[in-house]
Amino acid sequence: MYLGKSTGKPRVVIIGGGFGGVNLARKLKGADVEVVMLDKHNYHTFQPLLYQVAIGAIESDSVAFPIRRLFTKQKNFSFHMAEVLNINTTGNTVSTTLGDVHYDYLAIATGAGTNFFGNQQMEHFTMPMKNLPEALNIRSLILQNLEKAAVTTDLSERNALLTFVVVGGGPTGVELAGALAEMQINMLCKDYPDLKPEHMKVYLAEGKPKLIAAMSEQASVKAKQFLTEMGVIIYNDVHVTSYNGFDLEIDNGVSLKTRSVFWAAGVRGEVPQGIPQNVVVRGARIQTDEFSRVRGFENVFAIGDVAAMITPQSPNGHPGVAPVAIQQGGHLAKNIIKIVKGTAPEAFVYKDKGSLATIGRNKAVADIGKLRFQGFFAWLVWLFVHIMTLAGFSNKLVVFCNWIINYFTKNTDNRLIIHYFNNETMMTEQVAK
Amino acid sequence: MYLGKSTGKPRVVIIGGGFGGVNLARKLKGADVEVVMLDKHNYHTFQPLLYQVAIGAIESDSVAFPIRRLFTKQKNFSFHMAEVLNINTTGNTVSTTLGDVHYDYLAIATGAGTNFFGNQQMEHFTMPMKNLPEALNIRSLILQNLEKAAVTTDLSERNALLTFVVVGGGPTGVELAGALAEMQINMLCKDYPDLKPEHMKVYLAEGKPKLIAAMSEQASVKAKQFLTEMGVIIYNDVHVTSYNGFDLEIDNGVSLKTRSVFWAAGVRGEVPQGIPQNVVVRGARIQTDEFSRVRGFENVFAIGDVAAMITPQSPNGHPGVAPVAIQQGGHLAKNIIKIVKGTAPEAFVYKDKGSLATIGRNKAVADIGKLRFQGFFAWLVWLFVHIMTLAGFSNKLVVFCNWIINYFTKNTDNRLIIHYFNNETMMTEQVAK
Known part of the structure; x- marks a missing residue:
């Protein structure tokens, strides 16, 4: 060949x-x-x-x-x-x-x-998000569960369909939990008149005592405050002990009925x-x-x-x-x-330009050099950095602007179930390679 | 319920x-x-x-x-x-x-x-394009075949991978054949330096004596001329008699080795x-x-x-x-x-605003009222009509502009194989519902 x-x-x-x-x-x-x-x-x-x-x-x-x-x-x-x-x-x-x-x-x-840390049950029943097919599977699962919740008359089933649990409070978990909370606040009652924001619950479970532990104490505290204000229920210092696709057990004694558990707990x-x-x-x-x-x-x-x-x-x-x-x-x-x-190589030195995580519209946390700042300005910096990086990879600037417009108008027009995700015959084995 | x-x-x-x-x-x-x-x-x-x-x-x-x-x-x-x-x-x-x-x-x-007209072989081995999952399957198949063609040393296999056959010369078939020809002209040698445009062949097979038979004689003739200039090989008055995923037989005596047959022959x-x-x-x-x-x-x-x-x-x-x-x-x-x-309904009267079909960049055919025109101006009209209709459905204008930019710059940045299409275990049963 x-x-x-x-x-x-x-x-x-x-x-x-x-x-x-x-x-x-x-x-x-x-x-x-x-x-x-x-x-x-x-x-x-x-x-x-x-x-x-x-x-x-x-x-x-x-x-x-x-x-x-x-x-x-x-x-x-x-x-x-x-x-x-x-x-x-x-x-x-x-x-x-x-x-x-x-x-x-x-x-x-x-x-x-x-990284599921060898836990086959978690690997089987929770949803990872490390590549595009996995992200699309999550999109399909969330939307399918909302559709089902809109018609079920079984209140316990409706609550399970509207309970979203993010495992892992690193940047990915924090960003996903924040995005789910914004969906709850801005979209749910507009698109699903039969559902009310208070029917939906977003949980974030993290093993460490604080969120986004790799960032500064200030960033961590502020991220938790933002998420709490947005209605996310946060458990720190906890581990998920079992999940069978219906019932999730956490080692702080909490049991949750949920149909959507997102795994962002390790790589x-x-x-x-x-x-x-x-x-x-x-x-x-x-x-x-x-x-x-x-x-x-x-x-x-x-x-x-x-x-x-x-x-x-x-x-x-x-x-x-x-x-x-x-x-x-x-x-x-x-x-x-x-x-x-034939000349000698040089040693690598990492230039840490800082860390950013976004929690929601106008809400981000930033550690840049010795600066620690949070809120709207951090969010603007986050936007700018991502636009620049994305644009550097391709001429996607127009699309990205479109996204910003959507972000400002609080519309999300891409809630499409294109590839139906079968969560009855759970789960990660379905993911396209 | x-x-x-x-x-x-x-x-x-x-x-x-x-x-x-x-x-x-x-x-x-x-x-x-x-x-x-x-x-x-x-x-x-x-x-x-x-x-x-x-x-x-x-x-x-x-x-x-x-x-x-x-x-x-x-x-x-x-x-x-x-x-x-x-x-x-x-x-x-x-x-x-x-x-x-x-x-x-x-x-x-x-x-x-x-409509496969009851032909189970065609239903099994050819690719329809009536919904979004089907269009994405076609996208994946085309790209996978190009990737395979770029590395195979078997010339006969390479030719089969680079032979694309569209069955059906209505508007859909004509537009798809034109788009494939543009891919051949503008993209192939840029992205696949090992492949040359002349390695790729696009065929269009139509049962009737003319293309887009629903439109005017002028539109039909001009569409055929545009496609021929772009290198598409057109057979009129023919029927496809068999296809097993490798060999396609046409009743004009032509046999083609092809791995991609698109079915746009009926609804x-x-x-x-x-x-x-x-x-x-x-x-x-x-x-x-x-x-x-x-x-x-x-x-x-x-x-x-x-x-x-x-x-x-x-x-x-x-x-x-x-x-x-x-x-x-x-x-x-x-x-x-x-x-x-409690009042009486009124009879429907269809207001025919005309027909448009696009064959490629700057190439479209239009029958509007008694007007028959083809070429760049028809293409502008086609663009305008589609922008207006699309924008009417949602605020997708920005995205559509992005698409026009891509169209002008001859870039197509969405050639992504996100859901791998398995064309070994052919075919249409794979399509998501």
Whole structure:
């Protein structure tokens, strides 16, 4: 099977077209190497806005970009939609569903998937949200449950259909809970005259004592205050102990009847087969040195969410966020160019530009440098950062403006059940790969 | 099961939220009736642009609108997402997946589905395009085949993957064939450097001696000329005799190896169970009188594609196009108001505002009144008409502008394989309902 351009130049194979992989490939434009990207999807996903797709606020297609389109003008680049089966580090080849591909340098940028911590019941009955098909499944499930709630005469069933539980109070969980609360406040009674906002309940369950623990104390406190004001019922210091698709048990003694549990409680690296187990550390991340080299290898690198760059400066690796992946991708590109030229690579230094999380309209929290601010201005900053990043990936500015208009007018016109989600024959096995 | 508002006012039940059903419900706003709409989807589909979704030129969500959203301000309206199982015309009830619903007046606006004329092989192996899930399946299939073509070393297989056959030369078939040809001209070599436009072939097979036979001779001739200039290979006066997912046989002696056959060769009314067979005429349409009353009934009506209003002025019924459905919906609303008030209904008169079909950028054909024109100006008219209609349904103007920008810049950023389409375990049984 022919894969890649076979130009005779050193070949850099990148597994994964997320933030890290895409930036690595871009920064290799014009370099004296051949770049081959592999991804099981034909599109890059703008993950930070997946929760907006899940609640129907933006169009599913506007958070995804065809990978080929991102690189139409890059001559040393080729893309193949393929699933990686195995990495043969001794033979320097990657086995894929399309056949084998040789590499001189390999960059693993496979990102992270959902971590159910081995709990098969949660994996089976709760809904993860790490990719676009999963976000669309959530959208369908929410809307189907609202439709059912609008007609049932069984009050206990109606309450279960209108009880939404988010497990995990990190940025994703907080943003999803906030978006659900806004749906409850702004949309429910407009679109479902038979339902009242007070019929709907949004819960957020977090194992740690505070929300978005990676951010400042101020951000955490304010996020909790925003969510509480919006009606979200928050449990901290709790764990979900069981869920069978109907009854959810929490270890603070609370039992909830609910038909929708969203799992945002953890991530784990998507480590390809063939990477030795002894370099895989906590959270299924691949241990690298400060040059992004996988421990024990000279020509195999890992960047982004799947990598744990363990150095004296970062003993636990860097946080699993887009800026780390983008910076590591760009940095690795420079290093590969150096290595090819025979010069020494440079150590990676993470430039933390700050953290942002949005809770709802006019409500966000920001830690930027030493600044801590929350509310409307933080929300404007959040909007600006996302517009700029999204626009940088494609000419989606108009769509994004449309989304802002929707956001201001409180309309969400994308509440469409296009692929019916069968939650009777529960659940995650239904997700398209 | 509680369905509808039970206000004591006469209840109008509308089956179907297409152009006809939606306009009927809208024009009953403020009338002294209770309106209940049933649809198996929770959204209205803007069918005229489905082919643009199929080739990835516009976002899937922008041709669909949540039905509830269209009626948020209409107090006498309620919607239920339900599939109709049976109509009991003696008991005046509709059985649905949510339970039974009583009607005083029933409007059947179920539209048309694909007509395979009883050919199970075609139904199994070819791709229809009458709803949004079907259009998305086509999008996935086209893109998957391009990805496969880019890597295969088997030239015969590559040619089969790059051979696209549209069966049916009506407006839908012509528009789809034109859009495929534009993809070949503008996108293929940009995004797939390993493929060349001449590797791809687009065929259009039509049973009649001319294309878009419902339009003028001039429109038909010009459409054929446009398509031929764009490289489409057109067979008229032919029928497809067999297709097994690999080999397509046409009765002009041509055999084609192809992995993608799109079926746009016919439609048939979606007649609900319970409508007597003796009122179902050619094309599975329900025969009505000039008041849209189903033959033999006083309070059961049919409008739009599912109806054949057979009168001396229209011995074969009206064409199955959106303007007929919209006009019949609005007209029926007026008549129902009259009937409820005890005054006599008026006969329907179709105002033919003309026909338009677009073949590609700057290429459309138009028959408006006695005017026949083709080319750039017809294309502008086509754009204008679609913007106005789409904008009338929702505030999607911004999205539509985005689409026009894409159209001008020749970018199509929605080529996303979100739900993988498995064409090994062919085919139409995969389609979400």
